[in-house]
Amino acid sequence: MRFHRRALAAIAAVGATVLAVVFNAVDEPAPSRSAAAATSAAPTRSLTEQEKDLLHDAEDKLMRSCMGARGFDMWAVPRRPLPEDRDFPYVIDDVPWASRHGYGSDIQARRDRLRGSDPNRRYFTGLTPAERQRALDALHGERSARRLEVKTPNGMTVGRVDDGCVAQAQEKLYGDVEVWFRVTTVTDALTEIRERQVLADAEFTESVKKWSTCMGAKGFRYTDPYEARAAFTNPDKATARTKEVRTAVAEAGCAMSSGLSDTIRRLDRQYGERLRRAYSGEVNTRLRLELAALGRADSLVQSG
Numbered sequence: 511m512r513f514h515r516r517a518l519a520a521i522a523a524v525g526a527t528v529l530a531v532v533f534n535a536v537d538e539p540a541p542s543r544s545a546a547a548a549t550s551a552a553p554t555r556s557l558t559e560q561e562k563d564l565l566h567d568a569e570d571k572l573m574r575s576c577m578g579a580r581g582f583d584m585w586a587v588p589r590r591p592l593p594e595d596r597d598f599p600y601v602i603d604d605v606p607w608a609s610r611h612g613y614g615s616d617i618q619a620r621r622d623r624l625r626g627s628d629p630n631r632r633y634f635t636g637l638t639p640a641e642r643q644r645a646l647d648a649l650h651g652e653r654s655a656r657r658l659e660v661k662t663p664n665g666m667t668v669g670r671v672d673d674g675c676v677a678q679a680q681e682k683l684y685g686d687v688e689v690w691f692r693v694t695t696v697t698d699a700l701t702e703i704r705e706r707q708v709l710a711d712a713e714f715t716e717s718v719k720k721w722s723t724c725m726g727a728k729g730f731r732y733t734d735p736y737e738a739r740a741a742f743t744n745p746d747k748a749t750a751r752t753k754e755v756r757t758a759v760a761e762a763g764c765a766m767s768s769g770l771s772d773t774i775r776r777l778d779r780q781y782g783e784r785l786r787r788a789y790s791g792e793v794n795t796r797l798r799l800e801l802a803a804l805g806r807a808d809s810l811v812q813s814g
Contacts, residue, residue: 553794553797553798553801556797557797557800557801561800561804562589563588563589563590564804564807564808564811565683565800565803565804565807566588566589567586567588567589567807567811568683568803568806568807568808568810568811569679569680569683569807570586570587570679571586571810571811572675572678572679572682572683572810573649573675573676573678573679574586576648576675576678576679577645577648577649577675580648580675581648582645582648582649583633584630584633585629585630585633587628587630591621591624592617592620592621592624594607594610594611594617595614595617595621596614599705600705600708600709600714600735600770600774600778601721601735601761601762601765601770601771601774602735602739602758602761602762602765603762603765603766603770603771603774604762605759605762605763605766607762608755608758608759608761608762609755609758609759611755611758612742612751612754612755612757612758613739613742613743613754613757613758614743615742615743615751615754616751618743647674648674648675649674649675649676650670650671650674650676651670651671651672651673651674651676651677652671652673652674653671656671656672656673657669657670657671657672658670658671658672658687658688658691658692660691660692660695660696662695662696662699663696663699663700663703663785663788663789664699664702664703666699668695670691672687672688672691682806683803683806683807683810684799684800684802684803685799685802689795689799690796690799692792693792693793693795693796693799694796696789696792697789697792697793697796700782700785700786700789700793703785704778704781704782704785705778707777707781708774708777708778708781711777711781713773713777714773714774714777717768717769717770717773717774718733718734718735718770720768720769720770721734721735721761721764721765721768721770722734723768724763724764724767724768725738725760725761725764728760728763728764730757730760730761735761735765738757738761741757742754742757742758
């Protein structure tokens with residue numbers, strides 16, 4: 511679940527939050543009861559990256575305004591502070607990206623520097639313990655406020671309160687905060703479920719064996735992409751940059767030539783479509799709320 515993304519993550523690192531998560535993982539999600547209620551009026555397109563940025567910036571502005579009214583400073587944080595930062599959940603399959611970034615150690619170093627210089631983090635760290643708690647209550651809501659709970663498809667129970675500047679910003683932008691919390695919590699969980707299903711698929715396992723054979727022929731002895739990645743992303747194990755890039759380029763090339771990349775795309779699409787159908791009520795409701803919020807978001811951002 512993401513409330514305010516990187517800024518909130520930084521704040522949470524220096525103080526207790528009001529989020530409570532109870533883990534009760536299950537391997538397969540049960541179909542959502544709301545799926546049957548989905549109608550043919552479902553949105554027919556997805557948000558563009560620019561639209562996602564716009565919604566983020568509008569929510570950020572509303573939240574900062576709310577915090578300012580309560581006596582606390584906050585600074586804007588872009589949705590994508592490092593645009594070249596990419597997620598490869600299964601295998602790196604972009605040779606040009608790998609040739610520039612290897613396994614992303616250069617991006618991680620920049621990410622660490624950004625976190626260290628984050629004005630929101632420095633500000634909250636500099637508050638007294640009492641003021642920091644007051645700021646967290648203003649941001650997330652006080653513990654005495656009404657509590658919302660949602661059980662996600664992977665069996666987690668996620669809770670929050672419906673008070674505070676985060677909730678206020680989301681209510682102004684998207685409408686009913688309880689509905690918004692429910693649909694975002696459910697739909698955000700689908701990514702992890704989809705990836706777990708792909709990894710457990712026999713076709714993925716067989717494709718990884720072909721990838722490993724390709725890597726071995728190039729002099730790289732790795733059973734799977736995660737073993738290769740771990741060799742270069744362990745913060746306690748320094749490795750030569752040239753070796754990192756060379757290995758990542760080999761990984762990407764083998765992902766393409768072995769067919770692993772094609773298998774992943776097909777399985778990822780297959781399981782993603784199944785999950786979107788199973789939870790079409792939440793998926794469609796979230797998208798409708800986001801599309802409806804675009805006009806408000808544009809007005810907010812343009813107003814300066």
